[in-house]
Amino acid sequence: MTISNFLRLSNVLRSVNKSNVSQIEKFSSHVKYAEHKPLEKIRNIGISAHIDSGKTTLTERILYYTGRIDQMHEVKGKDNVGAVMDSMELERQRGITIQSAATYTIWKDHNINIIDTPGHVDFTVEVERALRVLDGAVLVLCAVGGVQSQTLTVNRQMKRYTVPCLAFINKLDRMGANPYRVVKQMRSKMNHNAAFVQLPIGLEKECQGILDLIEERAIYFDGDYGESIRYDEVPKDNRAEVQERRHELIEHLSNVDETLGELFLEEKTPTVADIKQAVRRTTLKRSFTPVLVGTALKNKGVQPLLDSVLEYLPNPGEVENTAMLNEDKEGEGQTIVLDPSRNDKKPFVGLAFKLEVSKFGQLTYLRCYQGMLKRGENIFNARTNKKVKISRLVRMHSNNMEEVTEVMAGDIFALFGVDCASGDTFVNDGKLQLAMESIHVPDPVVSMAIKPKNNKDRDNFSKAVARFTKEDPTFQFRYDPDNKETIVSGMGELHLEIYAQRMEREYNCPVELGKPKVAFRETMMSSCSFDYLHKKQSGGAGQYARVTGIMEPLPPHQNTTLEFIDETIGTNVPKQFVPGIEKGFLDTCQKGYLSGHKVSGVKFRLQDGAHHIVDSSELAFFLAAKGAVKEVFDDGAWQILEPIMFVEVTLPEEFHGTVVGQLNKRGGIITGSEGTEGWTTIYAEVPLNNMFGYAGELRSMTQGKGEFSMEYSRYSPCLPDVQEKLIRKHQEDMGLLPDQKKKKN
Structure with missing residues (x-):
């Protein structure tokens, strides 16, 4: 504790009476959480899983056992309180997590930053951006449901950002719980080299505690809330199984860890320390997944999980984070490794991974990867080079903010009043042109027409849309001039429904959602050549451009992309006009002629053409490319995807x-x-x-x-x-049907 903090605390103590005991407790708690720990005593973890696997309940228990909260509440609580991490009223009503929430706590003198993520596939971007900035994760699996579809998605996301993880099989108390089947699924469906490090003592109503395979002991959770841990011998009935599963664990580790493999081959018995070190080494390399068990709802297995987080998951210093250096054209693309040591002499580097609008303004969540940031300092957005003065630094505990004066490498924190996008890199030196790898954002799959029920709410509607599209990159908004309607796109019906409800609750703007529109695509069925001449002469400089080539379909696995290839030789098409041709091709593909949907899965091969020394321009070639695509549409065979x-x-x-x-x-x-x-x-x-x-x-x-x-x-x-219906509807909307033409005439 610093001298100033000590003097401040002693002044409070002098004036102590019954009414300000809580004030002292609050202050000492703030001092406790604001204290900077060495790098090896920090863990940044995420809790991810399929919907309804018990992530938020598990986080609630972690906060209770670490002393962060005084009482536990259920996700769908009868007391109308709900879990701490589900701070949004909608989350409490529906019993699901919609936004990822950050918190931090202390366990055995280690700082643990936790992000609780949603499980529903519609909010997958929340998981994506949380995993981007975390060093380790707890993959929660339901003992009944096992490996489900969103578990596979989360697993892919962990792989994308090489995040080491522990598996926690939750809900052992549920009817039909079978952790052995879940581990088999982890091996077959997810290709994890997984093995138990703990076993349950009984299942369903008979779940009494857990067995630690490494230390060969039983762990029981006594007290009203399982807060009192009691260690005992392994019950006689379980000894044979413990020996068998312990041997299986050592075998799985020996396959991927040289040190333990040598002991195994020499038939030496590894010590407890040998096994723990092997589990840590292989977990960090993602070559092994330790499987823990428990039931968060019945308060069993949470404290050993916290111990495992400290023992097996990496601290920020053990994870290599890189950034691209763009100082000049020669240095562009050069990758540098960031220094995670808590060294304030290194330049500050941070990544904005989540935006949220609070009552105080825009809140930007950042992860500090290098250096130190103090309140009052200036930072620069590496993308826009805009300077921002840091007036407030906060750390988040769900929706509560706690002020801090400085943050260091490895910390997750939030800032106010920073104009940026999700995935922007911040530095404290304007000359330092660094960019960290951005966050993968999946494309929206569902679109719906949206409009405010009352015209007088249009201002609030605009504010809500501006806020939500900025916060969530998978929630997109556009105006369709052909159908004269406003379209919102997202990851699913629930995703759009939640935002519609939030507009009504938070902006007093009730909205109507139309029938969802699906993102169909148009593509070619076979190759088709083109030779298009664009010529326009109306006094003065004219327009002249000719393009020749082939448009062909891409293979099925690439049917969502577009490709442009310049195969021209010589000067018939000057190189400065090629970008114009590419722009014309891409622009025309924004709206197909068959059903009005985007064109994809097509390759445009430019092979030849012609230009005029005076009349050719980039615009002329842009229009020639558009004409060539229209020509191919008329001559070629097309289909809808x-x-x-x-x-x-x-x-x-x-x-x-x-x-x-x-x-x-x-x-x-x-x-x-x-x-x-x-x-x-x-x-x-x-x-x-x-x-x-x-x-x-x-x-x-x-x-x-x-x-x-x-x-x-x-x-x-x-x-x-389906194709026929879509084509007919498009022709109807465009007024191209024969009977519509007659009416016009």
Whole structure:
């Protein structure tokens, strides 16, 4: 504690009486959390999983056991309080996490920064940006549901940012809990080299505690809230299983760790320290996933999980973070490794990973990767080179802010009044041109027409849209001049529905959502050559440009992209006009002629052309490219593609036949199913266009017990009748049908 803090505390103590005891506690708590720990005593972790696996409940328990909160509340609490990390009223009502929330706490003298993320696929960008700035993660799996569709998505995201993780099998108290099946699924579906480091003592109602395989002991959780930990010998009934699973753990570790492998080959018995060090080494390399077990709701297994976070997950100094140096043209693309040591002499480098509008203005969440930042200092946005003075530095505990005077490498913090985008890099030296890898943002898959119910709410509507599109890059907004309507796009129906409800609650602007529009695409079926001459003469300088080449379809796995290739030789098409041709091609592909949707999966090969010494310009070649695409559209064979979703439905066994029949009706292809103890999971691929309204239908078919999740799989040609409907509707909207033309005449 600094001298100034000590004097301040002693002054408070002098004037102590019963009424200001809480003030002292609050101040000492602030001092405790504001203290900077050495780098090795910091952990930045995320808690990620499929929807309804118990992430928020687990975070609530972690905060309670670490002394961060005084009382635990349930996600769907009867006391109308709800979990700390679900600070939004909508989250508490629906019992789901919508926004990722950050907090920090202390466990065994280690600072742990935690980000609790949503599980629903519609809010996948929240998980994406959290994992981008974290050093480690806890992958929570439901002991009944096992590896589900969103678990696979989260796993891919962890792989993208090479985040080491621990697996925590939660909900051992649920009917049908089977952690052994979950580990098998982790190995088969996720290709994880996973093995138990803990086992349950009993399942479902009989769940009494857990068995530590490394230290060969039983752990029991006594007290009203499992806060008192008691260690004991392994019960006789479990000893054989402990020996067998411990041997399996050592075998899995030996396959990926040389040190332990040598001991295994020499038939030496590894010590507890040997095994723990091997688990840590292999977890950091992502070559092994330790599996822990417990039930957060029944307060079992949370404290050993916290111990494992400290023992096996990396501190910020053990993770290599890089940035691109763009000082000049020669240095562009040069990758430098950032120094995570808590050295205030190094220049500050931070990454903005999340934006949020609070009552005090825009709140920008940042992760400090190098150097130190103090209140009152200036920082620069590396993308725009704008200077910002830091007036307030805060650390977040859900939606509560706690002021700090400085932050160091490894810290997660927030700033006010910073105009930036998600993924911007900040430095404290304007000359330092650094850029960190940005955040992967998936493309929206569902679009809906939106309008305020009352015209007088248009101002509030504009404010809400401006805020939400800035906060969430997957929520997009545009005006469609052809249909004369405003369109919002997002990751799913729930995503758009939540934003519509937030507009009403937070901006007093009730809105109407129209029928969702699916992001169809248009593509070619076979190659088609073009030779187009654009010529215009109307006195003075004219326009002259000729383009020749071939447009051809890309292979199915690339059917969402566009490619432009310049194959010209010689000077028939001067090189300075080629960008104009590319722009013309890309611009025309924004709206296809078949159904008005984007064109994709097409390669434009420019092979030759001609120019005029006076009349040729970039604009002329831009218009020639547009004409060439129109020519290919008239001559070539085109088809419409639609997004196919990977759908996973979990339901009681007795409804299996009904649900399969309904999926077939919706044009789905069943790719597999698996059943366990009265429950079935059906895997299918269904066109997104056929999935609207499925949530309500599934509930009514399964008496409210069924649930489903879906995520984008690929684009595939749609059925002829769907294509015909889309073409007819587009012609109707454009007034191109024969009967419409007659009326006009």
